[in-house]
Amino acid sequence: MAVGARLEGVTKRYLLGDGSELRAVNDVTFEFEASSLTAVVGASGSGKSTLLHLLGAIDVPDQGTITVGGETITAYGRKQLADYRARVGFVFQQFHLLPALSAVDNVAAPLVFHANARERTKRAMDMLAAVGLADRADARPEQLSGGQQQRVAIARALVVEPTLILADEPTGNLDSASAAEILELLTEVQRAFAATLIIATHDMRVAAHCDRVVEVQDGRVEAVLAGFGQ
Ligand SMILES: Nc1ncnc2c1ncn2[C@@H]1O[C@H](COP(=O)(O)OP(=O)(O)OP(=O)(O)O)[C@@H](O)[C@H]1O
Ligand SMILES: [Mg+2]
Structure with missing residues (x-):
């Protein structure tokens, strides 16, 4: 199976006001299969958005390697990163x-x-x-x-x-009927484009629809539930 996106020893730290350090993503090694539909679930503040931002190169890790479709994006300079970012599909909760x-x-x-x-x-x-x-x-x-x-x-x-689509709580601001429609649309899109689609969500109906569910806790991938599918 081709590799969609791979993280190896990836850490993202934030320095907090009191001088302490927070590891929003903490030494994560994980692989998202190409052309698959994965849900990332976890409590608020567990690191879901940070993980998506790192994969989309909106943010840069402090440590580790990220490879997407064979490209090692963590080795890229500014120009290459901008170019890469322009080829990623992002969908946000607030539409933007x-x-x-x-x-x-x-x-x-x-x-x-x-x-x-x-x-x-x-x-x-x-x-x-x-x-x-x-x-x-x-x-x-x-x-x-x-x-x-x-x-x-x-x-x-x-x-x-895009071959990589990152959706951060895409149904978070929608009523349940619209959410179901958007989920349906994203699923169709993922199939039609054979894209690697990663959805961060709190919505268990969304998660139940995905090929794989990845649970994030305190910046770490804690569990992977396979075999959901539609
Ligand atoms: N720019 C930042 N500066 C400092 N801390 C940050 C920053 N961005 C995120 N964090 C912290 O990193 C942790 C992970 O945040 P993240 O937004 O990835 O969580 P999340 O799982 O997406 O949460 P939610 O479900 O509420 O969207 C949180 O503790 C958050 O406060
Ligand atoms: Mg978030």
Whole structure:
């Protein structure tokens, strides 16, 4: 099985106000299989988001090696990291859409350095259609429901054709019907793109839907539950 993402001896420390040190991720060695759907669960503050940020190179570890799809990202310099980051699909709990832009322009935003304007819009429209929002392309985020905003955010994550998609509590701000739809959409996307999809979640319904559930406790991977699947 091809390796999707591998962490080896990865530690991320934060210095706290009182001078003490917190290991948000503490000496983690772990492998996420390529083209798999994994849930990361654990109490608030256990290190789920930090783990995702390290995998997406939003944050840099203090120690250890991270390899994604054969690329050792912890060996990268600034330019290579920026390039890598642009190829990762991120989905957040708070959607993080740009309020002044229409849905289609939000989706096209990651393509700013690619292709020409017409091509960018075409790719963004195709992605909006794929998430079922072709008819709301001109709407601004405030004109869309939470579930629709998250669909736009997923389309934006996908427009770069990522092999790694990191979703941090993607259903955390949604009612249960919208959450179920978003989960369904993420699952479809993972299959269609054969992407490695990692979802940090508190929602056991999301976890029960994944191939594997990884439990994080105090910055460590404490348990791996396999054999869930749909
Ligand atoms: N920039 C920072 N500075 C200091 N401490 C931080 C920083 N970011 C995170 N932490 C700490 O690192 C630990 C892990 O945080 P993280 O956000 O990864 O947890 P989480 O599992 O995602 O929690 P939640 O379920 O609430 O989202 C927490 O104790 C948090 O307070
Ligand atoms: Mg978090």
